[in-house]
Amino acid sequence: MFTVLLYLLIMALVGGLLFLVVSMVFGRGEQMEPLPPGTTATTLPARDVTGTDVQQLRFQQTLRGYKASEVDWALDRLGAEIDALRAEVAQLREARPTAPGPVEKR
Template identity: 50%
Template sequence: MTTALIYLVVMVLVAAVVFLLASVLFGRGEELPPLPPGASPTRLPESGVTAADLRTVRFQQVVRGYKMSEVDWVLGRLGTELEALHARIAELEAGRDAPAEPEPR
């Protein structure tokens, strides 16, 4: 009888520890209110996206989501590329708009 009581107490203690560990890891079950229709937690300006905009974009995390370090690396790389492209376009447009110098004879 004593052995069965000890097993029961140990099982209750193990169940309590597992429950506490699970509630610490997974939260207490609160849910955030749903976003309004058409809303997104990821923010970008409607036009004129800059490299800084891409560097600050963050995505929602989900259980079966993405590896954050990889996506952040890609966004940083795209931001650098976009910045270089905008600089090159501005350089080419400035060269096109500059008045042509007359050629010496």
Template identity: 55%
Template sequence: MTTALIYLVVMLLVAAVVFLVAAVVFGRGEELAPLAPGSSPTRLPAEDINAEDIQRVRFQLVVRGYKMSEVDWVMGRLGAEIDGLRARVRELESESEAAR
């Protein structure tokens, strides 16, 4: 019984030392500092969104996929941009018809 207990204690000590050495050598595995809680890496320009801006959008990962509030924010911004562009097209078309 005593031998098994000593064996278990030695195993736990070896595992702890291996873990600490690996943690010191490899670190947390992150290249950048973690984001502050509630912040977002998602960025879009204030206006004139183009295809390149959309391709560069990145969402914060959470347990079950992407952070829903960020996706909702981007979708809302894109919807507003599309609505604004369509309104501008209608305005220009009506001006064009009135000029004829």
């Protein structure tokens, strides 16, 4: 019984050492280094935000969900884009000449 326990302990030690050596040599497998604390990879175009841009948004996760500052930033940008589009639509509606009414046939 003691021999089996000793073999398991030795196998665990060898596996742990092998894991440490491989992780030191090859790293974490990331192609890019991690972002510095306090920065984000969340981006939106400066203008003309599309539905695809919104669908591709990714937020940094924290202990209780998503990072609130990133979500607030994205919502502010989307709100500004919606306001700009509504103002443009209103301006175009005002500039549109009124269409003549239906012509009556005699």
